[in-house]
Amino acid sequence: MLKLKEESNSDKMKDNKLPIMELNNINKEYKLGGGYVFKALADINFSVKEGEVLTILGHNGAGKSTLIKIIMGFTKPTTGSIKIFGTDTSKMLPKHVKAKIGYIPEVVHFYGNLSGIETMEFFGKLNNLYNKKLFEELLDKVGISGAANKKVVSYSKGMKQRLAFAVSRIKDPDIYIFDEPTSGMDPSAVNDFISLVRLINDNGKTILMTAHILPEIEDISNRICVILNGKITALGGIPELLEGLGLPTTINLRFKNGFKFEESWFENIKNFKLITDYKFNDKILSANIKFIETKRIKLINEIISKYHDDLADMSIKKPGLFEIFSHFSNKKVYND
Numbered sequence: 001m002l003k004l005k006e007e008s009n010s011d012k013m014k015d016n017k018l019p020i021m022e023l024n025n026i027n028k029e030y031k032l033g034g035g036y037v038f039k040a041l042a043d044i045n046f047s048v049k050e051g052e053v054l055t056i057l058g059h060n061g062a063g064k065s066t067l068i069k070i071i072m073g074f075t076k077p078t079t080g081s082i083k084i085f086g087t088d089t090s091k092m093l094p095k096h097v098k099a100k101i102g103y104i105p106e107v108v109h110f111y112g113n114l115s116g117i118e119t120m121e122f123f124g125k126l127n128n129l130y131n132k133k134l135f136e137e138l139l140d141k142v143g144i145s146g147a148a149n150k151k152v153v154s155y156s157k158g159m160k161q162r163l164a165f166a167v168s169r170i171k172d173p174d175i176y177i178f179d180e181p182t183s184g185m186d187p188s189a190v191n192d193f194i195s196l197v198r199l200i201n202d203n204g205k206t207i208l209m210t211a212h213i214l215p216e217i218e219d220i221s222n223r224i225c226v227i228l229n230g231k232i233t234a235l236g237g238i239p240e241l242l243e244g245l246g247l248p249t250t251i252n253l254r255f256k257n258g259f260k261f262e263e264s265w266f267e268n269i270k271n272f273k274l275i276t277d278y279k280f281n282d283k284i285l286s287a288n289i290k291f292i293e294t295k296r297i298k299l300i301n302e303i304i305s306k307y308h309d310d311l312a313d314m315s316i317k318k319p320g321l322f323e324i325f326s327h328f329s330n331k332k333v334y335n336d
Contacts, residue, residue, distance in 0.1 A: 019047035020175060020206060021071070026080035028066055028230075040066045041230045044080070048175075053197070053207045055221040057325055063230040064210040065106060068179045071208075072103060085174075099127075102168035106180040106210075108160045112153030116144060116163055119152055120170065127171045138166040141199075143192055158185040165196060176200065178209035194220060218321040226328050233328045238321060245327055247319040248276050248290035253303065254313040255285040265306060274299050285312075293318070 026044035029037050041063045048054050058064045069075045071082060073093030081090045084097050110119050120135035139145045142162040147155065155163065161181060168176060176197075182190045194216040201207055201220065211217050218238060226234040234241055266278045266287070277290040291299050296316075303314070 017050045017052075020050050020085055021048040021208070022083045023047070023071075024081045024083075026067070026070060026077045026082070028063075028070065028075070029078045039230055041070075041077070044227075044232060046225060046232070046235055048206060048208055050174075050206055051201070051204050052222045053201055053209075053220050054223050054225060055217055056208070056210045056225045056227055057212070057217075057321075058210070058227040059329060062227045064227055065179055066230075067227070068177060068210060071177065072101075073098075099171060100174045102171070102173035102176040104161070104164045104168050104176075104178045104181050106183055108164045110152045110160065110163065113151055115149050115151055116155070117148040119163060120166060123167045124170055129170060135166075135170070138169050139163075141169075142166045142196060143189075157183075158189040161185055161193070162189070165193070169200070173205070175206040175208065178207070180210055180212070182211065190216060215321070221321075224321065224324065226325060228328060234324065238324065241324050242319055245324065246292060247323050247327060249293050249296065249319060250317045251289045251291065251299070251303075252313075252315045252317070253287045253289065253307070253311060255287075255307070255310050256312045257285070259285050259310045261287070269299070269302060274302060 023044055023046055026041055027039070028041040029039050032038055044067060046054070056064050056067065066075070070077050071084075071089075073089060076091060081088060083089065084093075085100060087094060087097050089097060111122070114122060116139055117132070117135060120139065121130065121132070124130050124135060136145065136148065139148050142165050144155075144159055144162050144166075147159060152160065152163065161183070165181070182193055185193060197207060197209075198220055221238070223237050224234065224241065225232060236244075261280050261282070263280075266275070266289075269275055270278065274295050275289050275291045279288045281287070289299075300314075304311075
């Protein structure tokens, strides 16, 4: 597993922010027929600090939802321990801890015959809170105030996800746990959700969520945890993970009409290790070149020196979250 250095006590005390959630050696096994044991999760270890946004990434079936169910107390780990707000929640999630958690499952279910505002009132009463003005404000913040009096059965999946977000905020929890919260949302709704996450995080709230690869996730996540086949394969901040992996940057060159590629020149700078790979597109007269970031300035100087009269445009794309995830998901990872 690619991981930054283990968290020391001094790290945990940094900025006076202690972990509010700690997972230690979490394993989850299911006994199947014929004596076969399926390992859904294997040796999961990480902590979540106050005010942090930690995003868990992985393919469908990687173990993300199983992990969330264990954290929420819906199922128990086979071995290992969990502490939330200093309380051991491995066997049960106590009410006083649950009261501090706002949770949105991957699949949201509401009573279809209730309206949006009635749904808010229903969950408000479950939390011993009735404040219609607050409920209306929360619906407005998630962008569905116009549908407040419509029955939930008429809501789209994205609208139900927004309603779930509003419901999760009723008790003003300290930590939000979202399991695939953007599932079924259109791009506009995803952007709205990211804005809401940023808003509550700016107010000091802690967020743990699972997600597929979305460019927007990169902008709001302090750390990334990549899970494949039930195992953590990467854990850390995006810049640190990129540095550790040494993934190449891509530069796109677009040439003027009439230009003809000289493959020998590209092969030459590849031999001199200025680039790691290149690919031509004769139809649009472009070349994609991959290189290690430390070679950027020298490479650009070489390109301009060679092709300054032939270049029409040049753009650079640094590796990011998608490239990190692709690096690991392209490898075969098996449970032991």
